[in-house]
Amino acid sequence: MPFKKSLPEWNKEGTEPPQSLKDSGWQANQKPPADYFNWFFNKVFLALSELQKEAVNEEQIGVPNGIATLDQNGDLPLTQADNIKNWVNQLLVTASQNGLMRKEDKSKLDDITLGTAAGNALKLDSSGKVPAGNLPGATTSAQGAVQLNDSYTSTSTTQAPTANALKMLYDYITANAQLKKITADNGDVSISVADTTQDFLAAVVSKGVGLNTVFCEGGAVNAPSTKPAWGISYFSTPKFGFIYMIDTSNTQWSNFMKNGNWVGWSANNTATWYNLPLNNGAVPYNPAAVPQYSKIGGFIVIRGALKGITKTGNVYATLPDGYRPITYSWSYIQNATNTGGFANSARWAINTDGSIVLEFVTQGAANMDAGFWFPMHTVFPVF
Structure with missing residues (x-):
């Protein structure tokens, strides 16, 4: 409960007496100065004020809105700590919030062994880092330290x-590295003229120096062919370069720019001829008619003439692999030597194994002579 007596208020500070007077006290017939009394009364007033403000009334001990007292062990009794206990419970750690640790949780932690061995709780090194030896190494098939x-x-x-x-x-x-692309990212050509109103040669020139893959729709302005064609272009300078293309009929085309001027498209289907291997007495009819074969585009071409043939059913020549009919034999009829004023003909068969066989002659096999003329001209596809 509060103090009942009012304080003897005295605000005049006065003058503090010397220590000698404090020690000897007042003497008989001595008249004290008024300022010494002011100092004394003021100090008494201040001391009583401090006591009333700081002191605790015994009726306030252990009651609501009062103060707690310690027990005989110097501890706070639980009966006076309910509010503190409730407050502490609110601060305990839970699954959803951080907080104070319970005694049983600390016991669990005390049972954990720190270290770097298997089964231990990992202990950080002196730098506060996980020891390198406790990190799994990374591989091409697993994550890890690298x-x-x-x-x-x-x-x-x-x-x-x-x-x-x-x-x-x-x-x-x-x-x-040479980083310039020669195709589009999807593998398509780097120069494409699909619009027949476009100038193909101008499109190639505008691409500049370097190597490029090209496409031109048949019939475009300055196109090599009336058929679609694909190929490559190369310019070492803006005024010197070439284009090489193949159209859908397997015709090869080329064009060359010399000092800024195109020389013009040229079809490059020059054939390479090989002498045909002969059998069973067959020989060239004369030096100007040596039997030969060549592949031009998707076709095999045979030219020349034979003599020394005396019977039907024989293999008189053989084509090598790559120059033979693919699926079926190729049969054809050629003129042969006239006899008795009448024209004769011979039927030839070119088989898938490359054998060239004389199957029939109109003058009859019995009437054949080794000097007779047997031309072999023919063309057949290999696609």
Whole structure:
């Protein structure tokens, strides 16, 4: 309960007496100065004020809105700590919030062994980091710790390149590699003229120097062919370069720019001829008619003439692999030597094994002579 007596208020501070007077006190017939009394009354007033403000009334001990008292062990009795206990319970750690640790939880932690051995709770090193030996190594099939490598030529499958290594590799590639593309990203040609109103040669020139893949729709302005064609172009300077293309009929085309001027398209189907291997007494009819064969586009061409043939059913020549009919034999009829004022003919068969067989002659096999003329001209497809 509050103090009942009012304080003897005295605000005049006065003058503090000397220590000698404090020690000897007042003497008989001595008249005290008024300011010494002011000092004394003021100090008494201040001391009583401090006591009333700071002191606790015994009726306030252990009651609501009062103060707690310690027990005989110097501890706070639980009966006076309910509010504190409730407050502490609110601060305990839970699954959804951080907080104070319970005694039983601390016991669980005390049972955990720190260390770097298997089964231990991991202990950080002196730098506050996980020891390197406790980190699993990374592989091409598993995640893990990986060592950095500053070399862009390394073949390691367990180390990772640094940013510096990648920069060195980039610098090397840009300094040494030819980076210009010759096709589109999807593999299509880098120059395409599909509109027949466009100028194909102008499109190639506008692409500039370097190697490119090209397409031209048949019939476009300055096209090589009336059929679609694909190929390559190469310009070493803006005024010197060439184009090489193949159209859908397998005709090869070329054009060359010399000092800024195109020389014109040229069909490059020059044939390479090979002498036909002969059998069973057959020989060339004369030096100007040596039997030969060639492949032009998707066709086999045979030319020349024979003599020395005396009977039907024989194999008189053989075509090599790659120059033979693909699925079926190729039969054809050619003129032969006139006899008795009448024209004769011979039927030939070119088989899938390459054998060339004389099947029939109109003058009859019995009337054949080794000097008779047997031309072999024919063309057949191999597609």
